[in-house]
Amino acid sequence: MLRLQISIRNYLFPSSSVAFPKNSPPRLLFASAAPHISPNPSFAVEDYLVDTCGLTRAQALKASGKISHLKSPSKPDAVLSFLAGLGLSSAAIAATVAKDPQLLCAKVEKTLDSNVRRLMVLGLSSSEVARLVSLVPNKFRIASIVSKLQYYLPLFGSSENLLRALKANVYFLSSDLDKVVTPNIVFLRECGLRDCDVVKISIRVPRILSTNPERVRTMVACAESLGVPRGSGMFRQVLQAVRFLSKEAIAAKVDYLKYTFTWSDAEVGFAVCKAPMVLAKSKESLQRASDFLISEAGLEPAYVARHSTMILYSLEGRTKPRHYVVKFLTENGLLDHNLSYNSVLVLGEKRFMEMFICPHKEAAPHLAEDYAAACTGEVPSRLIFA
Template sequence: MSALVRKNLTCSFWKNIAHGRKSHVSSTHSLLYFCTSTDGQPLSGVSVFDFLLHKHNFSPEVVSKVASVLTRLKNPEESDSILSFLKETGFSNAQLEKIVKYRPRFLSARLDDSIKPKIKIFQDLGLSSDEIAKMISSNPAILHLSANNNIIPSLSVLKGLLGSNHEVGKLLKLSAWFVTSDLEKTMVPNVEFLKSCGIPMERINMLIYNYPRCLLLHPEIIKQSVSKAQELGVDRDSKMFIYAVRIIASMSKETWELKMQAFRNLGFSESDILAMFKKAPSLFSGSMEKIRNVKDYLLATGKISMSCIVKNPMSLACSIENRYKPRLQILEILESRNLIENWPSLGTIFTYTDDKFFKKYIGPYLDEVGEGCITECLVRGKRSA
């Protein structure tokens, strides 16, 4: 085929794409630019920039980034088929932009041999089109893995641990990291080690579903974290043990020591800190500024002591504005009018639901205090949140 014919065929393809988007003059100029090199010779393939911008309506920012890596498509029909298939499967343009931006050469993949089989694997697990699109766009590396060497083996490991395809699908909705990780080197040895420590599978499952990336850490980190939790006095039989392991595993040694020092600076003794960690390990992942503010607010009431806080460490995780301020103001009113002799315990104050607190400490005194006064306290607390 002559160079002139090849040039005309390529230009005809882009003329159809550009029709209706630009004036005839601008389209002709654009097509001439994309169909010839600077010396007037035909170029192989077509421009990624024009293909994504005009054919598939990608944003100019994404198109520019992709085109800086991959300038031309050797097989635009196949690339078009890939994007069209994913759109039909349920992917939005924004999700497709994430996938293509992650690795532009994805546009050169083989639809029937590579893309479709992977999508079908997740469909067979019972995931909906929206769930598949969300999972893959959040972790585009999935589409670059081998179905036989990576994806299927990982899913088999998960099924062996969780028991069914339904549970595997449920887990993948929470985190796609299990698909792209080498589970035989991370999750499998971590689960086996925790089981060997006498931790029931139901507690290990709590980690799998609620803190999925924890079990994908290097096995040595998990072993060291178990050892540290025991060193801190957390009983393996305690339900808090697995939470303690997770918190320790999430920090470097330096970060852990800084956290401990921060609690010391708030006036807690070593025994106080250890007692709180045993009861509420997750508190140690919280903001120290918030913990300090809550501690100061509770102590300022004159009704709550440090020992009360140590016995109820999760009280430091509650909101001053939404939880404490409205409730403590109401208790002050009740006490000032001799409607209650003593304040309830800190445990009661922060653990009661709004409904339970109302029935116990508000409902019985509406006539004496006045609904307007009670409402003002509640609204003031919510308003300042």
């Protein structure tokens, strides 16, 4: 990237930094600053991608076929200058070009510069525009990106939320607004979800806005079949849990929960409604949770069903270490309050330390380090009781 950083940026930007004018959309002056270079028979696209753009040789070999028609560095030089002017680092430029080599063929002033100015009118900052280019370079070289973002910004409430959603799933930017996205949003609103709920789901379940509307209706039907009505507080979480599972897959997971935790129909129904994301846990994870909570910790299956959120906690990083600490304190007569098993697990880490670790520094000087070790999966012998 030395040539990019020195030859191009220093030539086009003699000052030490480039800043857009405040309070007005910038017109990127470097759009026409690159000197005209006549077609050069010796111009090698693959070498240019490596030496100037910073791609690896393997990346350049893959990308070169998409821009093999380039006969001179004139147009790509202008694009690289544009990207540098937006504030993209050398590494970010290389990643962007590798993601979409055809960006190097875009018209800077007519398309890229125009899109930047129009997006900043919508309220995006220069840094947000730079992130957008990195996320969707293939969309950024198309004028329609502005109208798409103009539609999505009010829904997501802020450009930051929109960029987070795009990071999770860039495909909804390609989806048909009239036939796919709008019908999905309208239907989710009819289900009692607010726009902020739709945004949260679209980040957790990236394809929900861009998938076939009939599939979204199936997801809702699956959620209702679990006994969670539309508009309830848990409805959004259930949608996240069932995601793109079929009715058969959900039924199989419910049966597995009943078998693994020895739950009745009523108990499994309560457990799923209380913590819908148990449906997203792997069979192996559910089995290990059952083995520990019921077989080792001695909890009743009905208690686990009533407090099914404990299944969602990290077994190695939270449940087991806290279990061992509380058992150690109980065995040594150091526990001066009686909290339920679930109450111990739901405590924040800071509060847990304040209640169960810090008060016993003198009586159990090794407890803090033993707890820390247990959180890494290594249970010290001092915490193990028959």
